[in-house]
Amino acid sequence: MSDDHVLVPVTRAVPGMVLSDELLDSHGVVLLAKGAVLSEAIIASLGRHHIDMVPVARVEAHRAPDATAVQARLDVLFRRHARDDDNDWAGNLLRRYVEDYRLERQVAP
Amino acid sequence: MMLTPGDLTRDLDDLPSLPAVVMELLGSVDQEDADLSLLAKKVALDGALTAKTLRLANSSAYGLQVKATTIGQAMAYLGFEATRNLIMAAAMTGCFPSGRCPSFDDKAFWRLSIATACCARVLARHLHFNQDVAFTAGLLHGIGQLVLVTRYPEQYDAVLRERARLDTDLLATERTMLGIDHVTAGVALAEHWEFSATLHQALAFYGQPETPGAGFLATIVHVANAVAHALDLAGDAHDVVPAVSSVAWTALGLSEEAWLHVFRETELQFEEMTAILLA
Numbered sequence: 001m002s003d004d005h006v007l008v009p010v011t012r013a014v015p016g017m018v019l020s021d022e023l024l025d026s027h028g029v030v031l032l033a034k035g036a037v038l039s040e041a042i043i044a045s046l047g048r049h050h051i052d053m054v055p056v057a058r059v060e061a062h063r064a065p066d067a068t069a070v071q072a073r074l075d076v077l078f079r080r081h082a083r084d085d086d087n088d089w090a091g092n093l094l095r096r097y098v099e100d101y102r103l104e105r106q107v108a109p
Numbered sequence: 110m111m112l113t114p115g116d117l118t119r120d121l122d123d124l125p126s127l128p129a130v131v132m133e134l135l136g137s138v139d140q141e142d143a144d145l146s147l148l149a150k151k152v153a154l155d156g157a158l159t160a161k162t163l164r165l166a167n168s169s170a171y172g173l174q175v176k177a178t179t180i181g182q183a184m185a186y187l188g189f190e191a192t193r194n195l196i197m198a199a200a201m202t203g204c205f206p207s208g209r210c211p212s213f214d215d216k217a218f219w220r221l222s223i224a225t226a227c228c229a230r231v232l233a234r235h236l237h238f239n240q241d242v243a244f245t246a247g248l249l250h251g252i253g254q255l256v257l258v259t260r261y262p263e264q265y266d267a268v269l270r271e272r273a274r275l276d277t278d279l280l281a282t283e284r285t286m287l288g289i290d291h292v293t294a295g296v297a298l299a300e301h302w303e304f305s306a307t308l309h310q311a312l313a314f315y316g317q318p319e320t321p322g323a324g325f326l327a328t329i330v331h332v333a334n335a336v337a338h339a340l341d342l343a344g345d346a347h348d349v350v351p352a353v354s355s356v357a358w359t360a361l362g363l364s365e366e367a368w369l370h371v372f373r374e375t376e377l378q379f380e381e382m383t384a385i386l387l388a
Contacts, residue, residue, distance in 0.1 A: 076348075076349075077338065077339060077341060077349060078339070078350050079276075079349060080349055080351075080352070081350065088355075089355060090353040090354065090357075090358035091350065091353040094350070094353055094358075095350075097365055097368045097372070098339045098372065100365070101369050101372045101373070107366050108366075109366050
């Protein structure tokens with residue numbers, strides 16, 4: 001099995017996981033095609049077919065956004081909005097919120 | 110060459126016309142008694158339009174538990190207004206010919222229009238405003254640009270080149286070089302195509318939502334347009350976030366937490382819709 005696959009016990013499978021290989025039952029009959037997306041119903045049915053492990057595609061590791069690149073792009077997009085312009089507080093607030101969003105900052109509810 | 114709104118009205122007759130069924134749908138925006146089954150039958154005659162509309166209806170933005178396989182089903186599941194707006198979105202994005210004005214990036218134009226439509230719809234849901242009307246107004250807010258591109262391609266190309274060279278404001282450059290801007294052109298089109306009064310007001314005032322009588326829809330479209338630019342969804346390297354009216358921003362009254370939700374939902378719906386509409 002290559003690096004982009006991982007075997008997961010059915011008990012730990014969650015909806016949304018994507019099958020990296022076709023899944024056969026004990027008689028060699030195809031139960032699910034490669035690329036099928038697991039749902040609650042499918043996961044429940046796997047147990048009934050006595051399947052313990054499922055091969056799923058490994059999700060690409062989450063990369064932290066590049067703060068410098070995000071800010072540089074926002075500088076371009078917001079070039080008509082001076083940061084020190086008190087009359088443009090709405091524009092600057094929009095910029096700050098988009099920056100928080102792009103940099104995945106935690107925001108107090 | 111300087112144009113007047115009068116020239117524009119005359120020249121609108123030469124515009125590519127929308128499919129007849131879409132014209133009927135536009136006319137029915139505020140109509141309570143539109144004949145749904147007849148409209149569904151007419152749309153079904155256009156296979157490509159039906160296919161696109163159904164893909165939109167079955168996208169996750171609408172969260173259908175059962176897939177709609179006919180226009181009639183989509184109307185039953187989503188309601189007439191939502192379906193009508195999806196038909197319009199599917200029809201409009203394929204209606205204007207591209208390529209006659211080299212400096213005009215029609216892909217970026219539609220990406221921005223779809224992003225504005227998605228954001229307006231998300232905002233409308235947060236604010237308990239009619240989501241379908243907001244979606245349509247967002248989608249059509251810049252339609253005047255297509256009028257200018259289609260009707261005066263060479264002149265508009267010069268406007269776009271000048272704007273790119275000096276990084277000037279688009280509306281101001283249009284007024285200086287053409288005598289009219291795309292908001293005026295959009296309003297003329299709204300009259301020509303007999304858009305509803307609500308839509309007409311939103312197209313006329315989304316740039317100045319604080320104008321008395323502009324209406325709340327203009328406020329929604331104004332902010333949705335700014336968000337679409339700020340989220341960089343047009344995919345245009347020279348994009349610029351327009352002025353943001355503090356009056357409009359305050360009127361929406363959303364917390365930062367709510368805004369971050371709006372951004373996320375807008376991006377999700379946008380990705381799905383552009384994949385269908387701009388395939």
